[in-house]
Amino acid sequence: MRWSKFFIPTLREDPSEAEVISHKLLLRAGMIRKLASGIYNFLPLGFRALKKIENIVRQEMDSAGALEILMPLVQPAELWQETGRWNDYGKELLRFKDRKDHDFCLGPTHEEVVTDIVRRDVKSYKDLPLILYQIAVKFRDEIRPRFGIMRAREFIMKDAYSFDADWDGLDKSYQLMYETYQKIFSNCGLKFKAVEAHTGAIGGDVSHEFMVLAETGEDVLAFCEKCGYASNIELTPAVSGEKYSFESEKPLEKVYTPGVRTAQEVAEFLGLPVSKITKTLIYILNEEEAVAVCVRGDHEVNEVKLEKLFSGKSFRMANEEEVRKIVGASPGFIGPKNLKIKVIADKALEGYPNFVIGANEDDYHYINANLGSTFKPDLVADIRKATEGDLCPKCGEPLQFTRGIEVGHIFKLGTKYSESMKATFLDKDGKMKPFIMGCYGIGVSRVLAATIEQNHDENGIIFPWQIAPFQIAVLYLKEDFKENAEKVYKRLSQRWDVILDDRAERPGVKFKDLDLIGIPVQVIFGKNYEKNRKIEVKIRKTGERKYVSPEELENFINRFENEKD
RNA sequence: CGGGGCGUAGCUCAGCCUGGUAGAGCUCCGGCUUCGGGAGCCGGAUGUCGCAGGUUCGAAUCCUGUCGCCCCGACCA
Numbered sequence: 035m036r037w038s039k040f041f042i043p044t045l046r047e048d049p050s051e052a053e054v055i056s057h058k059l060l061l062r063a064g065m066i067r068k069l070a071s072g073i074y075n076f077l078p079l080g081f082r083a084l085k086k087i088e089n090i091v092r093q094e095m096d097s098a099g100a101l102e103i104l105m106p107l108v109q110p111a112e113l114w115q116e117t118g119r120w121n122d123y124g125k126e127l128l129r130f131k132d133r134k135d136h137d138f139c140l141g142p143t144h145e146e147v148v149t150d151i152v153r154r155d156v157k158s159y160k161d162l163p164l165i166l167y168q169i170a171v172k173f174r175d176e177i178r179p180r181f182g183i184m185r186a187r188e189f190i191m192k193d194a195y196s197f198d199a200d201w202d203g204l205d206k207s208y209q210l211m212y213e214t215y216q217k218i219f220s221n222c223g224l225k226f227k228a229v230e231a232h233t234g235a236i237g238g239d240v241s242h243e244f245m246v247l248a249e250t251g252e253d254v255l256a257f258c259e260k261c262g263y264a265s266n267i268e269l270t271p272a273v274s275g276e277k278y279s280f281e282s283e284k285p286l287e288k289v290y291t292p293g294v295r296t297a298q299e300v301a302e303f304l305g306l307p308v309s310k311i312t313k314t315l316i317y318i319l320n321e322e323e324a325v326a327v328c329v330r331g332d333h334e335v336n337e338v339k340l341e342k343l344f345s346g347k348s349f350r351m352a353n354e355e356e357v358r359k360i361v362g363a364s365p366g367f368i369g370p371k372n373l374k375i376k377v378i379a380d381k382a383l384e385g386y387p388n389f390v391i392g393a394n395e396d397d398y399h400y401i402n403a404n405l406g407s408t409f410k411p412d413l414v415a416d417i418r419k420a421t422e423g424d425l426c427p428k429c430g431e432p433l434q435f436t437r438g439i440e441v442g443h444i445f446k447l448g449t450k451y452s453e454s455m456k457a458t459f460l461d462k463d464g465k466m467k468p469f470i471m472g473c474y475g476i477g478v479s480r481v482l483a484a485t486i487e488q489n490h491d492e493n494g495i496i497f498p499w500q501i502a503p504f505q506i507a508v509l510y511l512k513e514d515f516k517e518n519a520e521k522v523y524k525r526l527s528q529r530w531d532v533i534l535d536d537r538a539e540r541p542g543v544k545f546k547d548l549d550l551i552g553i554p555v556q557v558i559f560g561k562n563y564e565k566n567r568k569i570e571v572k573i574r575k576t577g578e579r580k581y582v583s584p585e586e587l588e589n590f591i592n593r594f595e596n597e598k599d
Numbered sequence: 600c601g602g603g604g605c606g607u608a609g610c611u612c613a614g615c616c617u618g619g620u621a622g623a624g625c626u627c628c629g630g631c632u633u634c635g636g637g638a639g640c641c642g643g644a645u646g647u648c649g650c651a652g653g654u655u656c657g658a659a660u661c662c663u664g665u666c667g668c669c670c671c672g673a674c675c676a
Contacts, residue, residue: 043609044637045609045610045626046611046626046637047610047611048610049610050610050611050668050669051668052669070667124674125600126674126675142675172676174675174676176674177673178670178671178672178673180669185675193676252675337673350673440675440676441676442676443675443676475676476676477675477676478676481676511635539634540633540634540635540638541635541636542634542638543636544635544636544637545635546636546637547637549636550637560635561635
């Protein structure tokens with residue numbers, strides 16, 4: 035491709051609408067443009083990168099035996115009513131009516147549609163297992179779209195669905211997809227980790243997320259280097275590595291703590307470590323019952339764990355007014371002693387001697403509180419987030435933590451959809467049984483954003499070779515070299531995706547643009563070519579410059595391609 | 600949906616408080632010089648000041664309403 039015939043509207047300055055690095059760079063590199071909130075155009079360069087990712091996904095899915103299909107974005111309400119999700123899904127599901135006043139929605143996911151396909155035409159265990167997938171546009175009317183294509187409303191997703199005759203079959207399909215995902219993300223050239231995950235609204239019990247490791251990731255992962263355990267921190271059991279040294283119980287004492295509310299403030303005021311303070315939070319269950327949740331000041335409540343504890347009840351934190359009504363004190367002075375509501379204490383408080391609690395009276399705390407003698411919780415459970423210093427729940431080694439961006443999620447669904455939609459087949463034993471299903475998603479457009487979050491520097495994007503929209507850029511800094519540069523361009527193009535920067539621009543502009551759009555290898559006809567016929571090869575990632583003769587060039591790049599990483 | 604902020608040229612933003620000819624830099628077009636890290640000089644193009652209403656002799660500026668966008672919280676690939 036010749037740059038002069040292509041369309042790469044690069045921007046010098048960061049657009050004001052962009053906050054995160056991938057969003058800024060995608061806009062600046064002329065890869066995407068916003069059409070509306072959470073809705074983006076992919077320009078030629080961005081679309082090329084997207085297609086590279088799609089093709090890697092497609093190739094691995096195909097070789098795993100999954101079959102590609104294409105399902106409609108627009109879906110009839112009837113299907114969603116069958117599974118109850120027409121009501122359950124919430125406002126993320128964009129609903130509308132057609133001219134005949136029939137209800138439709140834009141598909142945020144395709145369990146209903148794919149289950150419908152299968153129940154119509156798959157009748158026998160002999161047709162199983164079956165894995166269907168598509169790479170298609172999804173629409174979720176996110177409450178708050180942000181970070182460009184990282185969390186868009188309209189986005190590209192690869193979604194796959196497996197159908198098996200029994201649970202063993204599902205295990206096999208799940209394992210197959212797990213391995214396929216490992217291959218896909220490796221082939222994309224990404225550093226990633228598969229972690230145990232929370233199943234959320236999709237349902238089912240086992241699930242893994244695939245996380246691209248990046249400082250800017252929204253998720254925190256806990257992992258163990260020794261045994262390989264890894265989970266989303268939402269799920270990680272908190273196993274304290276701290277041994278509470280024996281300390282005899284001191285007498286409970288009420289202290290005046292005017293205006294000090296946060297655990298940090300209380301700690302400073304009393305001259306104690308934050309860990310000695312406890313926080314008590316009030317939650318409202320099903321809009322009817324209040325419960326108190328008590329954790330150490332240096333710990334954080336894990337709402338996913340609470341969700342499990344409250345088994346399906348909706349819950350939220352009480353607001354300040356409600357707290358005052360329930361407790362009789364302001365937030366910041368709440369404590370578990372003498373509360374009229376249920377108290378759930380975190381496990382870390384067991385055996386923890388002489389800590390501080392709110393007195394349920396404004397401007398007062400108690401010091402030297404002890405679980406058991408000061409108050410008796412209705413329940414002691416693991417309700418906090420695992421943190422630095424905690425131990426691996428599998429092998430007891432210290433856990434490590436890192437941030438990541440969720441790009442893939444696989445679930446064992448079981449019969450949730452097949453049962454509610456009466457999707458059954460005739461098994462060996464002559465009985466009608468519901469399909470055992472799994473579902474497997476990859477946020478294809480999000481992979482592009484995550485790639486950039488993981489691979490960039492102050493000059494721009496650094497694309498991994500495998501998904502770079504162009505792998506090689508050829509540029510010449512003098513018209514005299516044009517002819518030779520063209521020859522090299524044509525030769526390299528037979529094997530790789532090459533862009534020839536044939537613009538009548540100054541060298542600085544070309545260098546800046548090439549660095550910005552992240553082409554891994556720059557082939558430069560410049561000073562060295564003039565002096566001694568050596569072509570300069572600049573490696574975007576490392577900034578290394580090598581000088582090779584035209585004859586060696588192809589081998590050099592070939593070697594680079596094989597050695598990269 | 601709650602809280603905060605912003606809508607002025609293609610982009611980044613000034614002007615608004617204190618009403619009176621709509622601006623700068625970059626981009627874009629033409630010319631000359633320049634040519635290894637977003638060049639210099641000369642000339643030029645570009646705006647319903649988000650939209651609607653109101654106040655006023657006069658509104659980008661003040662008032663009301665409305666729409667859009669961004670950031671913080673709950674969601675997820």
